[in-house]
Amino acid sequence: MNYLIGMDIGGTNVVCGLVDTKGKLLHKIKQPTEASKGSSYVFDKIGLMIEDLVLQAGIEKSQVSVIGVGTPGFIDPIKGITLFAGNLRWTQVHTADEISRRTGLPVFIDNDVRMYVYGEAVCGAARGYEHVLGITIGTGLAASMINNGQLYYGGGYMAGELGHILMPEISYRCGCGMTGCLETAVSGTGIARQAREQLENGRVSIMQEWLKDSSLEALTAADVSKAFDAGDPLAVEVMNHTGMLLGKGLAAAVTLYSPDIIVIGGGGALAGERLFASMREQLKQSVYSGYWDRLTIKTAEMLDDAGIVGSALAAWGRLGIAR
Numbered sequence: 001m002n003y004l005i006g007m008d009i010g011g012t013n014v015v016c017g018l019v020d021t022k023g024k025l026l027h028k029i030k031q032p033t034e035a036s037k038g039s040s041y042v043f044d045k046i047g048l049m050i051e052d053l054v055l056q057a058g059i060e061k062s063q064v065s066v067i068g069v070g071t072p073g074f075i076d077p078i079k080g081i082t083l084f085a086g087n088l089r090w091t092q093v094h095t096a097d098e099i100s101r102r103t104g105l106p107v108f109i110d111n112d113v114r115m116y117v118y119g120e121a122v123c124g125a126a127r128g129y130e131h132v133l134g135i136t137i138g139t140g141l142a143a144s145m146i147n148n149g150q151l152y153y154g155g156g157y158m159a160g161e162l163g164h165i166l167m168p169e170i171s172y173r174c175g176c177g178m179t180g181c182l183e184t185a186v187s188g189t190g191i192a193r194q195a196r197e198q199l200e201n202g203r204v205s206i207m208q209e210w211l212k213d214s215s216l217e218a219l220t221a222a223d224v225s226k227a228f229d230a231g232d233p234l235a236v237e238v239m240n241h242t243g244m245l246l247g248k249g250l251a252a253a254v255t256l257y258s259p260d261i262i263v264i265g266g267g268g269a270l271a272g273e274r275l276f277a278s279m280r281e282q283l284k285q286s287v288y289s290g291y292w293d294r295l296t297i298k299t300a301e302m303l304d305d306a307g308i309v310g311s312a313l314a315a316w317g318r319l320g321i322a323r
Helices: 039-057 095-103 112-123 188-200 206-211 221-229 233-257 267-271 273-286 289-293 305-322
Strands: 003-009 013-020 025-032 064-071 074-076 081-085 090-093 107-111 131-137 141-147 261-265 296-299
Touching: 003 039, 003 112, 003 305, 013 039, 013 305, 025 039, 025 305, 039 095, 064 095, 064 112, 064 305, 074 107, 081 095, 090 095, 095 107, 107 112, 107 305, 112 131, 112 141, 112 261, 112 305, 131 233, 131 267, 141 233, 188 206, 188 221, 188 233, 188 267, 206 221, 206 233, 221 233, 221 267, 221 273, 233 273, 267 273
Parallel strands: 003 064, 064 107, 131 261, 261 296
Antiparallel strands: 003 013, 013 025, 074 081, 081 090, 131 141
8 A cells, every 4th residue: 555644844833644645644743843953953853753753654665655845934845955944944955856865765745734735625614616716824925726636836936925915905025025916914823913904993892801911912803803702892893904905815816716616724714714704805896797696615624644644645746747
């Protein structure tokens, strides 16, 4: 039997999973990334994790056909290079070669969001749909498009940066250097930022009682969701505004790509209808009815496992082409 290994390398944790060729996750392990210790340290850790994964799963390493890796940032999937990943502090890192050298296995890498969406398209909420637009809402906002099982990369492998669409309603400076990027407001950090700004400007909210003596910097998007459920006017306003902005951003993507389905994942998706109700309303108003009438919107099913399964299956497909 052929086994695959899927891996998600994040700024906080590295997760490795053993996957069969049908996309079933059989076993997984997780360890802190410790990116501050350098890429060589991380790759050494990954080599040991893979040995441990195989041992715990009770299989021989020779039964593993390929390793697929999802990493954040800008990726050259053909050369196997992480061009830039701010969360990892990596620039021009030969990720595929480094992991292959430590494991003796073929390795294919790609952007982590693409791998997450690919997992949902093949085995999750979007299985059975031909044209899939997936987005993740976390510390930032990113997207990926899949047509008939094929990832869309665009020139320079840079397609999908939904979070860097500029919005005139947004005045925040983005880490990319531009001002007004969608993800500065539509993200976990963006939701907290909007609420914090309003509180600093004198707005009254139940969230002030929860924070007590804590700094406003301690405020999180989860606090805003909790306040929304309590009927707090400021929290309701922030969530509705964020959903409206997301709806406008998605309208551009829907008009360009005409997806059958939008799958929404990432930690921000846990806000659910608090965020999605105003998003749907805005999106419906912002696109031609022909797009809206055939569009399905779902939350992701596989949660954190989507990236592991997606990277494993994508690597399996690329290995078949390479052969």
